[in-house]
Amino acid sequence: MKKITKAVIPAAGLGTRFLPITKAIPKPMLSVIDKPTIQYIAEEISEAGIDDIIIVIAPGSDIIKRHFGAAPELEKRLLEDGKTELYNIERQTQKYNITFVEQNIPNGLAGAVMCARPFVKDEPFALLLGDELLIKKDGEKSCIKNLIDIYEKTGKSAIAAMEVFGDDVSKYGNMGVGEDFGEYFSVNGIVEKPQLFEALSNYAIVGRYAMDGKVFGMLENLTVKNNEIYFTDALEVLAENGELLGYGFSDDRYDVGDKFGYVKANVELALKNDALKEQTKELIKSLAEKL
Ligand code: G1P
Numbered sequence: 001m002k003k004i005t006k007a008v009i010p011a012a013g014l015g016t017r018f019l020p021i022t023k024a025i026p027k028p029m030l031s032v033i034d035k036p037t038i039q040y041i042a043e044e045i046s047e048a049g050i051d052d053i054i055i056v057i058a059p060g061s062d063i064i065k066r067h068f069g070a071a072p073e074l075e076k077r078l079l080e081d082g083k084t085e086l087y088n089i090e091r092q093t094q095k096y097n098i099t100f101v102e103q104n105i106p107n108g109l110a111g112a113v114m115c116a117r118p119f120v121k122d123e124p125f126a127l128l129l130g131d132e133l134l135i136k137k138d139g140e141k142s143c144i145k146n147l148i149d150i151y152e153k154t155g156k157s158a159i160a161a162m163e164v165f166g167d168d169v170s171k172y173g174n175m176g177v178g179e180d181f182g183e184y185f186s187v188n189g190i191v192e193k194p195q196l197f198e199a200l201s202n203y204a205i206v207g208r209y210a211m212d213g214k215v216f217g218m219l220e221n222l223t224v225k226n227n228e229i230y231f232t233d234a235l236e237v238l239a240e241n242g243e244l245l246g247y248g249f250s251d252d253r254y255d256v257g258d259k260f261g262y263v264k265a266n267v268e269l270a271l272k273n274d275a276l277k278e279q280t281k282e283l284i285k286s287l288a289e290k291l
Pocket of ligand 1: 174
């Protein structure tokens, strides 16, 4: 069975929802506590046992390359000052094997995936959207690791499913639920951001995918709509062919592409951070009394 050895992170969005910060700082560099969101995703990939990462960036995002690159002056200074813990934190940013590729035309998710094609070479790959942080529960496998395992076991592409209700249904791609295999289920249909009455189920597509390499050829052959090809259209074809599986994950998920989701990620991760949790708890309690 084919193995997944590469991961793609589309991270070329303009981040206009976060203006003015995204005027000069690329959105993937926004930090949750002390780490840019893109590094959380690199860590998630590395923990899933994948070494090769392809990050699709917008032109002018050199600061992302700098973040993951060498910093000899800073390292020298930290070592001279005996700050080994900070030195190790800095060194962590350099342990990933990353290929950067620019997406020159902002033509959506499918366009970003196509930019990664020369590096993935039509092999199967993991796809992780940069706007979503998934933090696995202690002692459990992460969502992306489970998706990779499902792909490697079945040879079918696998996507992450999250239950949503009401207005939230229309914010996501939506999947129809077919046969239940216990750990995962077959996806028998896909609609991108449906109105509530068009939804196939309460399962939304979340930004984690384990894809067969054949998706590249499918994307190439899809009809262009509004100057864009839609990644979800390829998922729809896979679903129709019985080649798509869904997996309900247990990781905590934060939509850091949304302002409130971003605030929530900072507060909740502060509560999980040994150095910050007690102070954060006290702050929340005292704020709650005033509400
Ligand atoms: C994309 C996908 C959508 C999916 C979502 C997950 O939409 O097109 O199917 O549900 O990511 O975050 P976007 O959020 O880029 O509009």
